Amino acid sequence: HPEKPFQIIQPPFGKDTTTYAPVSARRLEGKIAIVTGGARGIGEATVRLFAIHGAKVVIADVEDVLGHALATSLSSSASVSVTYFHCDVSSEEHIKNLINSTVSKYGKLDIIFNNAGILGSQTKNKKSIVDFDPEEFDTVMRVNVKGVALGMKHAARVMIPRGNGCIISTASVASVMGGLGPHSYTASKHAIVGLTKNAACELGKFGIRVNCISPFGVATSMLVNAWRHSGEEEEEGGGGMNFGLPNEGEVKKMEEFVTSLGNLKNATLKGSDIAEAALYLASDESRYVSGHNLVVDGGVTISRNCVG
Numbered sequence: 001h002p003e004k005p006f007q008i009i010q011p012p013f014g015k016d017t018t019t020y021a022p023v024s025a026r027r028l029e030g031k032i033a034i035v036t037g038g039a040r041g042i043g044e045a046t047v048r049l050f051a052i053h054g055a056k057v058v059i060a061d062v063e064d065v066l067g068h069a070l071a072t073s074l075s076s077s078a079s080v081s082v083t084y085f086h087c088d089v090s091s092e093e094h095i096k097n098l099i100n101s102t103v104s105k106y107g108k109l110d111i112i113f114n115n116a117g118i119l120g121s122q123t124k125n126k127k128s129i130v131d132f133d134p135e136e137f138d139t140v141m142r143v144n145v146k147g148v149a150l151g152m153k154h155a156a157r158v159m160i161p162r163g164n165g166c167i168i169s170t171a172s173v174a175s176v177m178g179g180l181g182p183h184s185y186t187a188s189k190h191a192i193v194g195l196t197k198n199a200a201c202e203l204g205k206f207g208i209r210v211n212c213i214s215p216f217g218v219a220t221s222m223l224v225n226a227w228r229h230s231g232e233e234e235e236e237g238g239g240g241m242n243f244g245l246p247n248e249g250e251v252k253k254m255e256e257f258v259t260s261l262g263n264l265k266n267a268t269l270k271g272s273d274i275a276e277a278a279l280y281l282a283s284d285e286s287r288y289v290s291g292h293n294l295v296v297d298g299g300v301t302i303s304r305n306c307v308g
């Protein structure tokens with residue numbers, strides 16, 4: 001790593017005066033971040049990475065036991081500050097309390113990662129457009145779309161007066177293609193891209209960047225739940241339950257997926273891969289990126305030859 005600032009090599013087509021600061025290992029030093037759905041899965045991986053990079057992180061989730069345990073275990077390291085806040089993202093009251101309490105504790109909010117989401121029912125017949133359950137549809141929309149919109153709304157309210165901020169949300173490869181999940185899920189993830197673009201248009205003038213990430217399959221509780229219940233007659237919870245780690249058979253199933261990077265056996269997508277994308281979008285390195293849907297899928301969505 002260079003000890004002193006240095007200038008990049010001038011490109012032949014014009015003078016670029018960018019000066020790189022000395023490389024700092026902690027890319028979010030001094031930042032305050034909220035991660036919704038941070039108690040496990042992709043959110044947990046992001047909480048860990050943001051904290052390592054110097055952010056003070058608030059985990060917002062409904063899984064109180066997991067959330068508290070994660071915050072306690074991470075905060076046992078001297079240089080890390082992680083707290084847990086109970087918050088159902090589909091409730092405006094909860095989101096308001098989350099953001100107000102974060103700002104009163106830390107004085108500001110730099111980053112919100114609207115990551116909480118549910119998959120919806122995997123019951124075979126409810127997956128069909130001719131027989132979907134409107135109530136279940138509402139439930140998915142309430143968490144995945146309204147939850148993200150509320151996170152944007154209340155984060156923007158405290159970010160606008162400060163003239164900067166960073167809003168990131170988790171969409172899915174189901175935001176750019178069909179046939180990967182229930183209709184409610186696909187519709188909700190497409191909606192997150194729309195919200196991201198609209199909010200980016202509106203908030204850019206206040207120095208707020210708005211982006212989303214679209215992961216392919218990460219073997220979290222959500223996916224394991226879907227595998228275990230696909231085609232069953234009835235299922236409660238719609239991805240909200242804690243199924244822990246995938247078993248051997250499920251890992252094998254995961255490995256059968258084919259991406260343009262090859263068989264996932266050799267290149268399994270992990271929560272930390274999504275966390276790295278979130279770190280990029282949260283850090284100043286992406287200062288000119290807004291309204292973007294960063295697809296992290298090993299190239300699955302670029303070819304009909306991919307997916308197992």
Ligand code: NAD
Pocket residue numbers: 036037038039040041042043060061062063087088089090115116117118119143147170171172173214215216217218219220221222223239240
């Ligand atoms: P997960 O089920 O392991 O984690 C989701 C977290 O969100 C859990 O901690 C859960 O308690 C929390 N949550 C659910 N409903 C909530 C609510 N109303 N309020 C607050 N928290 C709530 O699943 P994951 O795979 O880590 O999912 C994270 C995000 O990534 C979701 O938005 C999901 O749609 C998206 N995603 C996942 C995959 C994948 O393959 N795992 C692929 C594409 C997108």
